[in-house]
Amino acid sequence: MEALVKKGAAALAGLVRWVRGERVMLDADLARLYGVETKALKRAVNRNRKRFPEDFMFLLKRKEVANLRYQIGTSSLGWGGSRYSTMAFTEQGVAMLSSVLRSDQAADVNIAIMRTFVQLRRMMDSNRELARRVSEMEKRYDEQFRTVFQAIQELIAE
Numbered sequence: 001m002e003a004l005v006k007k008g009a010a011a012l013a014g015l016v017r018w019v020r021g022e023r024v025m026l027d028a029d030l031a032r033l034y035g036v037e038t039k040a041l042k043r044a045v046n047r048n049r050k051r052f053p054e055d056f057m058f059l060l061k062r063k064e065v066a067n068l069r070y071q072i073g074t075s076s077l078g079w080g081g082s083r084y085s086t087m088a089f090t091e092q093g094v095a096m097l098s099s100v101l102r103s104d105q106a107a108d109v110n111i112a113i114m115r116t117f118v119q120l121r122r123m124m125d126s127n128r129e130l131a132r133r134v135s136e137m138e139k140r141y142d143e144q145f146r147t148v149f150q151a152i153q154e155l156i157a158e
Contacts, residue, residue: 012033012112012113012116013116013119013120015029015033016116016117016120017068017088019060019064019068019088020058020064022088022090023090023091023117023120024088024089024090024093025088025089025094025113026060026068026086026087026088026089027041027042027045027086027087027088027089028086030089030094030097033109033113034097034101034106034109035109036101039084041097041101042084042087044097044100044101045057045087045097045100047100048099048100051096051099051100052093052096055090055092056089056090056092056093056096057087057088057089057090057093057096058087058088059085059086059087059088060085060086060087060088065086091114091117094110094113094114094117095110095114097110098110
């Protein structure tokens with residue numbers, strides 16, 4: 001997993017999923033990154049439940065897990081399956097994990113993940129800016145083409 005962190009934002013961005021309109025990372029992916037078992041990560045979260053309100057971490061419903069399996073293209077999200085609900089962590093939840101998983105690796109991974117979320121946010125902002133510019137150009141060209149069409153109609157009418 002250390003190699004994945006060193007590869008940077010592109011590799012980590014592949015672990016970010018969209019669930020309920022939020023960018024999240026799943027417990028099993030985070031556990032692998034942090035170098036702990038998924039059950040240890042879940043245990044740490046459950047011991048510190050007050051630090052993980054609904055907007056930091058939420059449990060996936062069966063239908064959401066099935067949908068993710070379909071999107072990811074695997075038959076299961078873990079080779080052995082899980083007896084417990086999958087946890088999805090928002091950006092704030094991932095940041096909070098570093099306070100409950102105290103190790104040098106956890107700190108390094110957390111920094112890499114935070115940088116990834118920042119890059120994703122910047123990409124989304126630049127896409128919004130691009131969409132705004134395209135919309136402005138369409139309006140401007142629609143006006144110019146309207147003038148051209150009016151001129152053509154006048155020529156046809158003559």
